[in-house]
Amino acid sequence: MLLLGIITLVMTIPLASTYLSTILIHRIAFLVLLFSGLLTYNTLYVTPLSSGIGILGGLFQTTLLSHSLEIFILILGSIILLITPSDEKIKDLNKTTTNMFNYWDNLVSNSVKKFLPIVKNNTQLIDYPLIVLFTTLGMISLISSSDLIIMFLSIETQSFALYILATMNRNSESAVAAGLKYFLLGGLSSCFILLGSSLIYSYTGLTNFESLNILQSVIGQSFEENSYNYLAIGTLILTIGLLFKIGAAPLHSWAPDVYDGVPTIVTTWLTIMPKLSILIFFIMNNFLIDSNLLMISALLSLLLGSITGLAQYKIKRLLAYSTISHVGLILLALSYDTINGLESTLFYITQYSITSLNIFLILILLGNTLDKNSITSIYSPIQYISQLRGKFYYNPALSIAFSLSLFSMSGIPPLIGFFGKYFVINTALMNGNYFLSLVIVITSVISTVYYLQIIKTLFLPDTNNNTISISGSNNLSPILVYIVAILTLFIIFFMIYPTPILNSIHMIATTQYYC
Incomplete structure (x- = not known):
């Protein structure tokens, strides 16, 4: 349902952007997330979920945990999508921005003005719900991923949409600077994830999580000793890349600058949603994570x-x-x-x-x-x-x-x-x-x-x-x-x-x- 909603909006927005209001696009995206959560809930009590169901040849695996948290993510995302301006405010945005600058002149210093947006049209606001759906798709894919390749593709689907969200207000110097910093450091963390995955694959010849878990549990301690130069280091580097994504110390330096520079609605999304998917991935695949x-x-x-x-x-x-x-x-x-x-x-x-x-x-x-x-x-x-x-x-x-x-x-x-x-x-x-x-x-x-x-x-x-x-x-x-x-x-x-x-x-x- 989520993928169908994305395809529909991708086709609809360019063809009917003149006729569709911004509030309508936001409400459509809201309904897509809400209905996706309802469909997921309807399959929550399927018996095989207790042990897991492999999908698409084992590339994805759905369990009771991933299914439940997928519903939670869809509900939170739909609530955040409710934060949207009315069309009347969008039409008068330039005029009200000028009034706001006059108001702020009497309130705070000029350094605050860079946070106030000057939007010439509502294109950015129309694209916003579509980008949110893309990053939600990446999050859900990451939660259910059961392969190193799918894991990396899901993280990048989530991350690239977040980079665009961070620079949504292209007329704000602080937002553009924050988005650029987020993009550069996010790309660095993706390199760590890719390097760690490559080391794991180079030693084991496997990308499937279930196979890696079985191999580790069967061979046991000898596996850990013999694979230290590749598997242990690969796991360590992979963990570093994922910790970078969630802004955990000491890899946290980008988070305060990005959260402060972007619009508040984007800060709301960045603070909650991306972390959820990666933390759930930690839970689902703890054998890939260095606990120390x-x-x-x-x-x-x-x-x-x-x-x-x-x-x-x-x-x-x-x-x-x-x-x-x-x-x-x-x-x-x-x-x-x-x-x-x-x-x-x-x-x-x-x-x-x-x-x-x-x-x-x-x-x-x-x-x-x-x-x-x-x-x-x-x-x-x-x-x-x-x-x-x-x-x-x-x-x-x-x-x-x-x-x-x-x-x-x-x-x-x-x-x-x-x-x-x-x-x-x-x-x-x-x-x-x-x-x-x-x-x-x-x-x-x-x-x-x-x-x-x-x-x-x-x-x-x-x-x-x-x-x-x-x-x-x-x-x-x-x-x-x-x-x-x-x-x-x-x-x-x-x-x-x-x-x-x-x-x-x-x-x-x-x-x-x-x-």
Whole structure:
């Protein structure tokens, strides 16, 4: 269904771009993702999924885990696609941009202006949902890939679409610079992945994951000793390339610059979606991953993400370092090849994705309260933490939801983020790793400092009176407001009825671990 939707949009947009509105293209892509998720859900209870189903001669393998997370990815992607401007705003975009520049002249320095887009037409916005479908196709293909060649092609399908997304605002100097940096460093990481895959193939003569796994399990320790010069190094290099893709330390330097430079809607996608597919690939094919390297990267990610975030004054750069810290927690849980490690990984990925999506949705909605004639929600004007000052007095509901989401990120009980960190710490303690458990506690306390900084700014009065009155919130999308309300309630009240999620994760983890 997803591939059919891409083909349809590829044929439709060039032929009818004059007659089709941007909002209609976005809604079509939204329906494609939603219907794809529904079709996937309808096949979720097929019995052979428990042991896996090979597709296309073993190039792809579908399991209960990959099927479930594919549904999760499609739902998240469809929600992000709901963030779209109206046609009226697109028509008046140049005029409102000029007004926004005049507004910003009285608010902040000229350095902020480079973040405001000057869009001459809506071509970029029409192409945006098509690119999103392409990167989603790459993500789903990567999750189900069962061959080194398909793995690489899926990663490149995902990555090249992301490079285009990063440079979607071609009139912004910061977005183009961020996209170029993302492209160059992403190409470097692809070289590592290709080199590691080549070394594995040169020694074993195999590209199929199942065959590689069987070969490793049959030969055992002698296999590891004899193959050290090729297989072990190939696995190590492959892991480095994949860690580069998800922005884990010490391969994280590109992430804050890219997340800060691109439009906020693209930052939302980059922060959540690409990481999901690669982390799920780690889970599905842990025999290809160097667990020691995962643990080292987890430790560095926890330290660098928490400590470096203290010095940030831009909101998206701070959230980028926060993401690095959370990736460290996921990698730590992944490094333990136990069912508890798998369960804590799946739960943390789920709660992090939901909370992070809620934070960025609220950030975009709060940006629209700057002015009743705010330019499209895709380009949130909020770039600095100081711009959040006084937001509580102009939109209390969104500000409280934002604060609760940040508290969840920091692991404050009884919010869902607390349980995510608890499960990871419990897994580390059960495996006798007391040092990393202590590091998680310390870094969580440190990261709470910069989360509290944001919350404090929200509730401080705006002495400059730069924020427009609460009437500016009338242009907020009702659909997005409802989604924020649902996600916030889920974050708050998870503790009251956690059974469905925990039981589902336990069932999926049990099926994956023992089959």
